[in-house]
Amino acid sequence: MATDYISTRGDAPALGFSDAMLAGLARDGGLYVPREWPHFSAGDIRAMRGLSYSEIAYRVLSPFVGDEIAPATLRRIIEESYATFRHPAVCPLVQTGPNEFILELFHGPTLAFKDVAMQLLARLMDHVLAERGERVTIVGATSGDTGGAAIEAFAGTERADVFILFPEGRVSPVQQRQMTTSGAPNVHALAVKGNFDDCQALLKDMFNDHAFRDGVSLSGVNSINWARVMAQIVYYFTAALSLGGPDRAISFTVPTGNFGDIFAGYAAKRMGLPVDQLVIATNDNDILARTLATGEYATRGVVPTTSPSMDIQVSSNFERLLYFASGGNVDEIRRYMQSLKQSGSFTVEEKTLEAIRAEFAAGRSDMAETAGTIGSVLEESGYLLDPHTATGVKVARGLEASSAPMVVLSTAHPAKFPQAVKDASGVEPPLPAWLGDLMERKESFTVVPSDLKLLQDHISRHARAAR
Ligand SMILES: Cc1ncc(COP(=O)(O)O)c(C=O)c1O
């Protein structure tokens, strides 16, 4: 039985998979979540052993998609999506300690975990839009990786124009080039004078302006889009299966910013995957670690770090967790989100906080600790971490010892952050040969102020879907 999707704020129509995917943000400002979690028994999971990544993806994702896409079509779309990855296992595991494993999620076209979902999302959207004869305007906010992945996945498509808002001067040079050198006529890179939180707030304001939203047929590819999170559930299953799951529980530590990746781990657990610990790893922008410790979700200014993709204070998908942890109490969620908008903070109810603490642990790694971890892991095992992954390793290593294998999600290739990696280890990781000329490609982008009206005008003028 397929599920439909409901808003975390309870005041938007429930939608089927395709509509929820094209909608992105719900019309009441909330995030779509599945009304029911599909369930996989231990037997169902065992039956996935030895299957390819694509086949496991097909089994895990089918119940979320339901009968809206024909099974053979869904299979083909999944296979084509993961054929773009340059490792036969798609998301391989590498052992770096007696009980420590790195889940490499960076073998896709832009060297970050975003490709895992974006390659699939672009194909799913294109399929649905082609069937309906429709066109959309995609606006995305990025701290560096979502933007490049979206541009790579949607470049050249006839059915979508893509506008990516990135914080000017706060992404790595490699990340910037991945966004500004595509040359595709449907791609628009916009350098916003602000930080990632400003970009994401502008994006949400565009969705909440219904006249603008409908006027340009707005759609989103950030993890506000359920299909993004859905695709990320798969690698929790494949990693667990490689390490003896479902017959033993596995722990995961996830470098976290917008909370989409770790929410996918929570979803996997809700679907029946035995998970021991789910650990949130933050950099100096540690709002989530502080919230778990104190119950106060209180934003502070964003601090630029050597793991820039995690320089986030307003963690979008935390709303999805609050929804489930509160038992689906939409009034509670609306209260939190109103307070966040008005005062930049809210206090999590005791019961909700307890429910969150029962599922998650959290820790932070500051820049010096992250650099130290890159150096020490290289020395111990010859493995070169990127700064985001190193944040995860540092936090995982600070936990009490456990017999469950610990999988740290490696969210980016070290070559995306060569300066930070070189400063920490003395080794400057080269880009793979197929991206070797990236830094010589011609850039094209527009610098824009952090101003909703000006941006909306810019997008309306350039979007082919604008009416
Ligand atoms: C390299 C990298 N690591 C970690 C994160 C954090 O992931 P999430 O936002 O899903 O928590 C991001 C950005 O989202 C990222 O680009």
Ligand SMILES: N[C@@H](CCOP(=O)(O)O)C(=O)O
């Ligand atoms: N770190 C992200 C921030 C946006 O996250 P998303 O998962 O909501 O798209 C990035 O690299 O842009």
